[in-house]
Amino acid sequence: MTGIGLLTPLGWGVEKSWKGIVEGRSGIGPITAFDTEGYACTIAGEVPSVDGRGGGGEGDFDPDQIMSAKDRKRVDDFILYAIAAADEALHDANWKPETNEARERTGVMVGAGIGGLGPIADTAIILKEQGPRRVSPFFIPSALINLAGGQISIRHGLKGPNHAVVTACATGAHAIGDAARMIALDDADVMVCGGAESSIVPIGIAGFLACKALCTAYNDTPEAASRPYDRGHAGFVMGEGAGIFVLEEYEHAKARGATIYAEVVGYGMSGDAYHITAPSEDGEGGERAMKAALKRAGLQPSDLDYVNAHGTSTMADWIELKAIERLVGDHAKDLAVSSTKSMTGHLLGAAGAIEAAFCVLAIRDQIAPPTINLDDPEHETAIDLVPHKGKPMKIDVAMSNSFGFGGTNASVIFKKVVD
Amino acid sequence: MSDTLERVRKIVIDHLDADPDKVTEKASFIDDLGADSLDNVELVMAFEEEFDIEIPDDAAEHIQTVGDAVKYIDEKSAG
Numbered sequence: 369m370t371g372i373g374l375l376t377p378l379g380w381g382v383e384k385s386w387k388g389i390v391e392g393r394s395g396i397g398p399i400t401a402f403d404t405e406g407y408a409c410t411i412a413g414e415v416p417s418v419d420g421r422g423g424g425g426e427g428d429f430d431p432d433q434i435m436s437a438k439d440r441k442r443v444d445d446f447i448l449y450a451i452a453a454a455d456e457a458l459h460d461a462n463w464k465p466e467t468n469e470a471r472e473r474t475g476v477m478v479g480a481g482i483g484g485l486g487p488i489a490d491t492a493i494i495l496k497e498q499g500p501r502r503v504s505p506f507f508i509p510s511a512l513i514n515l516a517g518g519q520i521s522i523r524h525g526l527k528g529p530n531h532a533v534v535t536a537c538a539t540g541a542h543a544i545g546d547a548a549r550m551i552a553l554d555d556a557d558v559m560v561c562g563g564a565e566s567s568i569v570p571i572g573i574a575g576f577l578a579c580k581a582l583c584t585a586y587n588d589t590p591e592a593a594s595r596p597y598d599r600g601h602a603g604f605v606m607g608e609g610a611g612i613f614v615l616e617e618y619e620h621a622k623a624r625g626a627t628i629y630a631e632v633v634g635y636g637m638s639g640d641a642y643h644i645t646a647p648s649e650d651g652e653g654g655e656r657a658m659k660a661a662l663k664r665a666g667l668q669p670s671d672l673d674y675v676n677a678h679g680t681s682t683m684a685d686w687i688e689l690k691a692i693e694r695l696v697g698d699h700a701k702d703l704a705v706s707s708t709k710s711m712t713g714h715l716l717g718a719a720g721a722i723e724a725a726f727c728v729l730a731i732r733d734q735i736a737p738p739t740i741n742l743d744d745p746e747h748e749t750a751i752d753l754v755p756h757k758g759k760p761m762k763i764d765v766a767m768s769n770s771f772g773f774g775g776t777n778a779s780v781i782f783k784k785v786v787d
Numbered sequence: 788m789s790d791t792l793e794r795v796r797k798i799v800i801d802h803l804d805a806d807p808d809k810v811t812e813k814a815s816f817i818d819d820l821g822a823d824s825l826d827n828v829e830l831v832m833a834f835e836e837e838f839d840i841e842i843p844d845d846a847a848e849h850i851q852t853v854g855d856a857v858k859y860i861d862e863k864s865a866g
Contacts, residue, residue, distance in 0.1 A: 436804055437804065438802070438803060438804035441829075442825075501832075501841075502832065505825040505826075505828035505829050505832075506825060506829065509825070
């Protein structure tokens with residue numbers, strides 16, 4: 369991994385987002401994107417923007433710096449976010465393929481959990497009220513999930529494999545794992561990969577409310593709403609943003625003198641075959657994904673230093689934690705596990721991507737990100753859940769877990785590169 | 788300058804984010820003003836809305852320049 373780009377509820381850019389994480393700052397606030405009158409949930413983790421969205425202002429995310437107003441008609445926000453994060457990741461990696469060969473060997477694998485939910489809902493209203501002739505020609509290309517990757521490839525002239533993952537909340541993790549495999553199978557030398565999401569729209573909030581998945585208990589204290597492992601957890605808080613990476617073949621990165629953040633050494637997948645929205649009660653699906661990732665990495669559970677949990681601030685947090693306890697056994701007392709969703713909320717298809725970034729930055733800075741709002745742990749565990757503040761510690765190996773609706777599980781393992 | 792031309796120019800400038808000096812009667816949306824085929828569809832929709840007319844697809848295909856649009860709209864409005 370040689371480049372990272374982030375746009376999160378904690379800010380625009382890797383350093384701003386990471387600083388917020390290490391300090392244990394909450395990115396959750398009242399929804400500014402639409403009038404929440406009549407919604408049981410009125411809070412979310414919006415991307416702070418210059419127009420005041422998400423409580424932002426000067427110096428925050430500025431869409432005008434990414435695309436003209438004319439071009440933005442062609443993209444929903446999740447695509448805009450993906451483009452912004454991809455710009456940062458490619459710049460960070462200093463990768464600007466100019467020869468045709470270099471372009472053909474650079475691919476894109478960017479997914480989203482839901483994609484253009486906003487334009488779909490808005491256009492359905494136009495269709496009903498004004499008829500089919502008033503539907504915008506930009507509707508479909510602004511809503512399609514793979515247009516995030518399509519737009520990135522057009523913008524940077526990347527002519528390699530162009531693919532998109534759609535596995536709900538596991539999207540970001542699958543995108544990284546699958547992109548790494550494409551490099552391993554020699555489909556490309558470099559892959560731009562990750563996930564993006566922008567579902568803080570009326571139909572998105574209403575839809576997840578209907579699933580009884582969203583937190584409705586902390587509308588007056590938004591920063592306290594996402595509280596994984598705490599007795600007061602009450603459902604997940606929606607977030608938005610994007611995490612994009614530049615992955616490249618190891619020798620390719622070495623040859624051009626790129627700075628290597630970490631190596632993607634393990635990737636494991638599984639399916640629960642259990643329920644459309646709930647994880648299997650014993651967490652065996654997630655456990656199998658973690659085991660598969662360790663096997664692929666050639667590592668033992670005792671090699672893990674830090675795990676970024678899926679931990680959405682629901683009853684499923686404990687199921688996942690028990691699966692980790694079973695996996696690591698006596699190593700539990702030496703392991704740090706945290707849920708950064710306590711600060712960012714749940715970015716759905718971008719969650720696995722931004723959390724992978726936090727794993728890699730944890731390796732870079734040797735700091736485990738915290739779980740905030742963990743005031744009253746619901747269960748006892750020997751594992752350090754890193755309450756409130758980031759914790760300096762040795763982190764050579766970090767794993768990120770992401771589990772999605774439909775019972776899809778992915779675990780990705782990152783390892784410090786030792787010359 | 789006719790009223791129709793001014794209104795068409797305004798729509799084209801707004802939708803294509805085009806340099807007003809370049810939006811002449813002869814200017815082609817695609818060749819001179821940076822539009823693509825989807826922009827053309829959107830422009831025709833905007834003309835329909837602004838002038839409260841319906842532009843069938845076969846007529847829309849022939850509207851390639853600012854002048855084409857003005858001529859079509861004036862004829863349609865007169866008819």
